[in-house]
Amino acid sequence: MLLSLFFFSLCFAGGYSDPVTCSGIVPHRQRTDTISITDFGGVGDGRTLNTKAFREAIYRIEHVRRRGGTLLFVPPGVYLTESFNLTSHMTLYLAAGAVIKATQELGNWPLIAPLPSYGRGRERPGGRYVSFIHGDGVRDVVITGENGTIDGQGDVWWNMWRQRTLQFTRPNLVEFVNSRNIIISNVIFKDSPFWNIHPVYCSNVVVRYVTILAPRDSPNTDGVDPDSSSNVCIEDSYISTGDDLVAVKSGWDEYGIAYGRPSYGITIRRITGSSPFAGIAIGSETSGGVENVLAEHINLFNMGVGIHIKTNSGRGGLIKNITMSHVYIEEARQGIKIAGDVGDHPDEKFNPNALPVVKGITITNVWGVRVLQAGLIKGLKNSPFTDVCLSEINLHGMSGPRSPPWKCSDVSGFAHQVSPWPCSQLSSQETGSCASFSRD
Ligand SMILES: *[C@@H]1O[C@H](CO)[C@@H](O)[C@H](O)[C@H]1NC(C)=O
Ligand SMILES: *[C@@H]1O[C@H](CO)[C@@H](O)[C@H](O)[C@H]1NC(C)=O
Secondary structure (H helix, E strand, O other), rough: OHHHHHHHHHHHHHHHHHOOOOOOOOOOOOOOOOEHHHHOOOOOOOEOOHHHHHHHHHHHHHHOOOOOOOOEEEEOOOEEEEEEEEOOOOEEEOOOOOOEEEEEOOOOOOEEEEOOOOOOOOOOOOOOOOOOEEEEEEEEEEEEEEEEEEEEOOOHHHHHHOOOOOOOOOOOEEEOOEEEEEEEEOEEOOOOOOEEEEOOOOOOEEOOEEEEEEEOOOOOOOOOOEEEEEEEEEEEEEEEOOOEEEEEEEOOOHHHHHHHHOEEEEEEEEEEEEEEEEEEOOOOOOOOOOOEEEEEEEEEEEEEEEEEEEEOOOOEEEEEEEEEEEEEEEEEEEEEEEEEEOOOOOOOOOOOOOOOOOEEEEEEEEEEEEEEEEEEEEOOOOOOOOEEEEEEEOOOOOOOOOOOOEEEEEEEEEEEEEEEOOOOOOEEEOOOOOHHOOOO
């Protein structure tokens, strides 16, 4: 009797409370087989090139299958290496003090095909350099450990970008393509050449307890960019980089529209960080659509824009059911920005009449101090943003208690307890919350 009561309360608690962590999105696997990079000749002296060791260890995991998969242990030390590919059913485990460091000899860096939803490399036409750590068509992969470091040594790449000598698009630090059941946790990501963590065409991805660091002036060092992916959960992490901390994407203009793969079921919670660009972003590449995003308990310091939903004419794509709540912003150029004129085009072949649709954006419980401009909502004339609901938002300015007013155009929706008051396009609600407003 007592026992069944106990189980009953367990189920009750599990079934009725909000899921507050990413647990359960990816099945937990206990690896029974462990190998060490040193078994394959790995040397952690910071100078020896370990490419062969990593590729052979992973070849062994791929070809000598063990029940439950294999853990590849990286002991303390600095393991310099060229890029390498992961395989299914493996854990890459970085011990405390382990550093996997990308080489700065770029002569052999492999090129791979552009993503079909982008039609070309993101920054240069043609192919793109493979990510430092890459997984294509894999499942059941874990990157974890005791907060060891994956160091992209990106400054050579940033300098090529600055000097305009890049031939192809820079590599991400970690990318998974067409993969599922991925966990990335308890790792430090440092100085990525380009975006840090890029799951694209993936499902069931968890990123938690990570630290992502890149200098404030490092170009395009986005933290985590879920791209045309579903069931992605990012939580309990510190991200401080030179570009958006988290940006949900889904392809670029005519290529993204043709590929038609949305991002949906994205949860972002308990993220702290700093950036000259956005804290939580949707876009600007959203041509496959972005739906059902929840971002909550976000703490942002010294920001460009706190919350940024960005798209453009020519993008197409439906951005729908985006909820952001409990966001604290300390020092920002802009608190909240939702705009339909952001981002560039892959080429001249985009269709300017492919207009994005933005509807069902709920932003609640935002508190900001030293915010230069509270907010900007700029819809499209021929595709106004609808069902935008703002509630319980206080954005304080630089000197006085209130920051300068919002600017809005081509938007409709509701506002409740927003200070400074957003704009006449949003109808005022004396009572209630966004949840209680009608949405039809
Ligand atoms: C790594 O994966 C990419 C993309 O799937 C592939 O083109 C490349 O040949 C692989 N590299 C190695 C060393 O296996
Ligand atoms: C690793 O870092 C995470 C996030 O900062 C922290 O929660 C965790 O306790 C650390 N783990 C270890 C083993 O140090």
